[in-house]
Amino acid sequence: MPELKIILEALLLAAGEPLTLERLLELFPDEQRPERTVLRAALTELAADYGGRGLELVEVASGFRLQVPAAFAPWVSRLWEERASRYSRALLETLALIAYRQPITRGEIEEVRGVSVSSGIMKTLQERGWIKVIGHREAPGRPALYATTREFLDYFNLGSLGELPPLAAPRDLDAMGAALAAPTAQFPASSPQTEFPDV
């Protein structure tokens, strides 16, 4: 029988998609099934083997995945030039609102963005499997509540929503209110975080 980590390598390569620890355990016949801790240790060992190679082992929301690291994108992206899709700002802003504010209605998204959200964007996000309706708000019209999916996390290489880049803190509105009350007060220059590239 091959070494455990090598069997795991074969399984993850053949799967081509994330496999959970439980799923990996299931793939061993009863009498061969390793302990969870042993399996985890083997995965850690495997991940270490890939230093400097063309693949890496990552843990995303749906489990463990072998992937080609970002460093190889210059070559690999040439394989499928048509596949590397760019997403519009409108789509990314909508997705960001759903990711950070979930569960959220379309109306709430529109309120923050100050503009209506096209049905096309919601459809694209749902077709990609990145968002789903998880319920309805008890309000007139019972608007759908949207949330992100596991596939969304997998696609963006995240293990959980907690791994999303932190959302900038809202500036202290109380202090601002006080400052606004005194029309002559000067505010410090905007912090570097608000630096934007040209549109």
Next chain:
Amino acid sequence: MPELKIILEALLLAAGEPLTLERLLELFPDEQRPERTVLRAALTELAADYGGRGLELVEVASGFRLQVPAAFAPWVSRLWEERASRYSRALLETLALIAYRQPITRGEIEEVRGVSVSSGIMKTLQERGWIKVIGHREAPGRPALYATTREFLDYFNLGSLGELPPLAAPRDLDAMGAALAAPTAQFPASSPQTEFPDV
């Protein structure tokens, strides 16, 4: 820039399908493009790296491809296992006769069922580990004698064959079937005489 063989590894893993030498060459920008011989040498080197790993580099008709070696089939094929819907009536009748009339020959099963028993059924039951040949009858053709196994008992949660529902007159079986169908129905405790330690 990563080593050539490592870029090739990344390309072949991301492609997941065979790539020809020409296609591989195309994936490099003009100024980086290696010589064919250099590329071939790098592929040879890469193939050597995979000794004892969960993947191998092979050249097939449509190019070079990374694959999981056949040795891993016992684990990998479990990734795509599917459950057959249900056993045929013929198989269940055969199994029931073996359980209640063991040791029994195929001819004797056929005699009771009134139809022949396919080899496929006997093979399936043996592969499932539920029946086995425990001898041969001294008769023309020396037919095999079949009996059920410990796995059979384990599967049906029986301590011994004596715990099988008693073989009553066919009319009583109707009532018994109804009782079995009702989930709350309790079997009468097996009589002590049927309890045997392993022989």
Next chain:
Amino acid sequence: MDSADTLPLAKVGGEPYTRFPVDLYIPPDALEVFLEAFEGPLDLLLYLIQRQNLDIRDIPIADITRQYMDYLALMQELRLELAAEYLVMAAWLAEIKSRLLLPRPPAAEAEETDPRAELVRRLQEYERFQQAARALDALPRMERDVFAACAEPAQRDVTRLPPPVQLADLLDALRGVLARAELFSSHYIRRETLSVRERMTQVLERLDALRFTLFTALFRPAEGRMGVVVTFMAVLELLREGLLELVQAEPFAPIHVRRRG
């Protein structure tokens, strides 16, 4: 747009505009694309504010309102589909401007909130999510930055798991087969207890076709009287079916047994 020099670009408040707003450095050909790039009035306002390095919290409303109106006029002139939200924002800006211009009694000044406060809040909230969208876009993404690594197995078999069976299924099958067998009176099914049939299997398994086993070794006194009886009946049945062979060398000598064949 080749006659852009002479023809007015837009009319704002009845005044023809022949020049682009001063802060607009976009070549005319790109203007349309540029204007379409705005994701709504908040986006446009943020752009105007950032363009001049102004602090969101202290917007010079008069200035910003003028610039905003200039862009709106341009967009209308270019017949860009102008979302209603742009006009709503224009009305809001005008209202804020007028409220700021109204003199306020000194006593009320302390409690009254700045008319800009709500606009500032909306702009800041939107700005946060603009940043979040950019951060999301910067994450390593599948198919753009990272790629699933996969390798087809050299041998791909689909393992078919056997279907589950309930004991009731088994009994049901037996009921069917016995009902059929009853139709043929020649098939008489004898009803030994299952324990005897089971013991027959166990005895056969223990016996060897080549070597003799001591008959008495088949019995286990520890099983008690019933166990011994069951074994004895099993041996008799096996003998009757010709599956066993009994051998006794001489009267009163130990009886041996072996499997036939």
